[in-house]
Structures are given as C-alpha cells and as structure tokens.
Amino acid sequence: MQNFSKYHQNIVYQKKENLGHIINCSFEFFPPKSINLEKNLWFSVEQLSKLKPKFFSVTYGANSGERLKTYEIVKKINKKTQVITAAHLTCVDSTPDELKRIAQDYWNNGIQSIVALRGDTLKKNYRHKMYALDLVILLKKIADFDISVAAYPELHPESKDAKFDIMSLKKKIDAGANRAITQFFFNVESYLRFRDNCIKNNINVEIIPGILPVYNFQQLQRFAEMTNVHIPKWMFEIFYGLDDDIAVQKIIGSSIVIDMVKNLSSEGVKNFHFYTLNQSEVIYSVCRMLGL
Template structure:
C-alpha cells in the first residue's frame, strides 16, 4: 500500500437530495454539523436515469454557495444522451463546480435501453473530451467485486478502463473487511493503476437497512458482525454503539496502513459519522 501513502489525505461525505421541505431543513442541519470535519468535499447522489437531476443540482449549489463546502455531484450515464450530459457539465461548470463523481448508474424501472453511453469509462472519456481538465473526476471502485461483474479479474479490468479514460481518483463501495480493500489496492498496483483510492465507509446504525443495502450492492457483512447485530434485534442504541466501535476500528486500521482518506456514506445523518471521526482523533482533516 506504499503508493496510497503518497497521496494527501481526503476526508469527505456523501449526501442525497432531499425530497421534502422538512428533509431539506434536516439536511442543512446535517451539513452544518459535518462542517466540523473540515471536509475536502461532499458528494451528492443522482437518481436512476437522472430522476433527481434538478434536486441534485439545487442541493449542490445550495451547499457550495450557501455553506462554503466544495461539492461533487454524481453524474450517471445510463439512460442519458450525450447532449443531456453535456448540458449538466456546462451547468455545473458555470456554478464553479470543480469535481464530478462519474458513474454508470442504475437502469430506471421500465427502461429497456442503456442510452448512448453504456459504461462509466465511456462517461469519463466523454467528460474529458468535452471539458478537458476542468473537473476532478472521481469513479467507483469495488474491493469486493461489483455485483454484476462476471468475476474479480474482469471487474478489475473495468476499473482500469475508467482510470485510463481519465479518472483522477476513486471512492470504493463500502466494506467491513479491511483485507478486501488491501487486496484490491495490491491488485491495482499490479495493473499499474496509480490514483488515490479512498475507502467508502458506511456507519452501522440500522441492521435491517444495512442488510438491504448490502444485498443490493454486493457488500459483505462479515458473519461475526451479522450475528452480533441479529442478537441486538431492534435495540437501536446498542446497534449504534456496537456499529460505531466496529467502524471506528476499521477506519483506524485503514488509515494506519496507508489509505488516502475516508469517504462517509452518511445517509443524510451526521451523528454516527462524527462519533467515528472523534474516535479516530481526527481534527481539521488530519489525524491527531
């Protein structure tokens, strides 16, 4: 993991666009709380087939202009056209956005065709063709293999294509097995993939929700964690305490062994992320 140690540390978090006025107010409070970690940026998700396009744009502008935190909107290419993506890129560039998270995305329900761009590497290539180096382009990595990949080798080659197309850095899917991340980094180095690969971190606060997410995205919940969470049942307080301890230890090990930062999947909540942050003794974007 020596290559990852060479990169500056980046601490960031992910949000999703609010659907109601109450959720919008709650999100503003969450972002205000998360400002204390002095994030490198925050990312804002983009619904399947652009279903949250306007809300994603509004959320990004609101946070970057109103709260002074750099934002990285997600852009997905599934079910999109080149002109549609070009329009989004132009709009974000006009707003002073400097970072994009480029993803393949999910196929919307009822859609039968993928659109003009089928894969994330094609999207990255298109962004570079249209905007040069105007954006820092993030892509996704899968230490435990993308759920739709034929095998680990082909998944790694797909990741390499995104990097070769012009990706600047990557954020991984969340995981709870540090060895999966370290092996992924080793495999990337063997492929001469030389970009920062930041671990994605999902705090554990709700077992039912976590199990559902993990089933969809292919993230493994280690048996010992799953069995402990099953015993806790609906005891949210105990689940949260246990989850913060487990994820804090995971984060500490990742940082100690060279990970170039952490990217928290907050689910628009600040408490668990901040508890983990304080457990790590992190202050002002630097380890204590």
C-alpha cells in the same frame, strides 16, 4: 465508574498513539424527498462542515426530479460551506447531448468535481447504453473536471470476475479519472487485496475506501444484498436480538467503523469517504474520536 473512566482514557491514548498522522474525510449526501428530511440534510451538512472535509458529494437519482434536486443541492452546499462539492452524474438513461448540457452547466456554475457513474435504470431496456468509461471520456472533452469513479473490492454485482473489475477501473483511470471511491465493505482485507491488485495493474491513483456506518442492521443487510457486499458472520452475531434497539446498534456501529479506520490507517490509508445517509450524529462522533 472507575473502570469506565479507565476505558475512555485508554481510547484517547490509542487515538494519539495510532492516529498521530493526518486523516482526511469526505461525505456523501442524497437529495431529500420532503421538507423535514431537507432540514435534516442541512443540519448534517452544517455539522460535518466543522470537520473540514476534503469534499462533499451528492448522489444522482434515477428520475428527472431527483436529478434536478442534485443540481440545486450541490450548488447550495458549495455556496454555503465553501467546501468542494462533487456532483454525482450517471449516464445509463441519458443521451450524450443531455449529459454534455448538464456537465457544461456544472462547470459554468463553478462545480468542477464530478463522481462519474453508470447508474441504475428504472427501465429494463434503457435507451442509451453508456457506461462510466464513456462518461469520463465525455466529461474530459468538455472541461478539465476532477473526476471520481467507483471501485468494488468485493466485485461489482454484474462483474464476471476480479480481473474484469480491475480492467474496467483501469480503463476509467486511463481515460482521465483522478481517483476511485470504493463500495462500502466490512472486511479490511478485501480492500487491501483490491488496492494491491490495482498497484500491480498500474492503477496509480488513490483508492479511497467508502465507509458505511451501521445505522440499522436490517437496512444494512438490504443494501448489502443489492451491492454484493459480504457481511461477516461476527456482525450477524453481534447484532443478533437488537432489531428494536437502534440506539445500541449505532453505538456498536460506531465502534466497528473506528476499528476499520484505525486498521486501514495503519496500512497507509489517509482519506476516507463516509456514506452519511444524510445523518451526521454517528459519523461526527466517530470522526471526533479519530482526532478530526
């Protein structure tokens, strides 16, 4: 017990020493598919609101039902919490007229922040081949939206090379996007190299790191395969044999996130975007440990 106490005293000391400056957070949610999951969402929203986030965001599904839910949830979160709430908007399988109507409805209802994405499609041959750049241009023609776009420290799954990724991001920023939020990653050096590369190419907006805590390592591996994210060897080693012990996985995952945020903070990063998966327990604990 004595050693345990000293360990926690050391954590508090490190927090004060390394994170004395202000760190800001934002959180991403997704539309729930059932009443029980919706209750979980609102519990998470309420708990994470206590951390005074810079903004919330809500993802946009690949079918019309989920897209309508996004619209409703964004407005409800914004009204209940008074926290800026950004609506994800994808363009891959929508007409320009449909997108204009959706964007205008958001603006008319006080939702002025958009996360502009190409998105995935349910069809192999989709109708309207638009990209995130086209969506940024379209949004800026409608109103002066505050626009976030995606960035990929370890390359977009469909990217040719790092230069192609950087140039794609630069075009979105030059078209009027206000910031970029990265895909999740676990190699801090990948983010720092990417940020340096952005600066070298005159991308002078904030590159907010997207942080995904480990809730379930098997689930994480599936996400990583879909998104071209590299999971370091040491993570496979540390989670080996824990497939049936989700509680321990979450504790280890919390420690990993705390270390990542500390390291990024020491490199001047002040804002962090957390992918919640509509769960608040791990992220709320992490943020409290970080001094939020």
